[in-house]
Amino acid sequence: MINIKLKSGLVVTLSLIMFSCSKSQEPVKTVVKDMSDKITKSDSEWKSELSAEEYYILREKGTERAFTGEYWNNHDEGIYYCAGCDQKLFTSSTKFESGSGWPSFYEPIDEENVATKKDTSFGMVREEVLCARCGGHLGHVFPDGPEPTGLRYCINSAALDFKENKD
Numbered sequence: 001m002i003n004i005k006l007k008s009g010l011v012v013t014l015s016l017i018m019f020s021c022s023k024s025q026e027p028v029k030t031v032v033k034d035m036s037d038k039i040t041k042s043d044s045e046w047k048s049e050l051s052a053e054e055y056y057i058l059r060e061k062g063t064e065r066a067f068t069g070e071y072w073n074n075h076d077e078g079i080y081y082c083a084g085c086d087q088k089l090f091t092s093s094t095k096f097e098s099g100s101g102w103p104s105f106y107e108p109i110d111e112e113n114v115a116t117k118k119d120t121s122f123g124m125v126r127e128e129v130l131c132a133r134c135g136g137h138l139g140h141v142f143p144d145g146p147e148p149t150g151l152r153y154c155i156n157s158a159a160l161d162f163k164e165n166k167d
């Protein structure tokens with residue numbers, strides 16, 4: 001009886017070691033998984049964490065007035081993060097002069113980091129752009145952008161946090 005118990009205990013331990021070894025060989029996959037984890041918070045939690053303008057844009061799907069935001073005319077090199085959850089959204093290398101008065105990009109930093117949804121408010125049919133992680137409203141995407149995508153991601157500055165490349 002004792003022998004059998006020891007044997008089965010050993011088998012379990014060995015397979016656990018093998019399982020953890022094979023798992024640790026995929027560190028990149030694990031990081032990607034963590035980044036796409038959804039964030040859900042109550043309205044009162046968002047209200048206490050965001051500024052009034054950020055809350056209006058991100059959670060109430062508001063729009064800042066053209067040419068008033070922090071980043072429409074920003075030409076520094078760096079990365080634009082979600083103001084709600086710090087997810088990487090856009091990079092300065094895909095930003096272009098749209099003349100709209102809102103920061104405009106021809107593609108997100110990663111397709112998986114943004115979500116789009118049909119928006120029929122104000123009697124228009126538009127594609128709403130959301131942060132895929134926290135569901136925050138970012139702006140809209142239009143099919144009149146430059147090459148290589150032909151898309152124009154028209155984003156509110158207040159939905160973004162810009163961090164300049166230091167090197």
Ligand SMILES: [Zn+2]
Nearest residue numbers: 082085131134
């Ligand atoms: Zn977010």
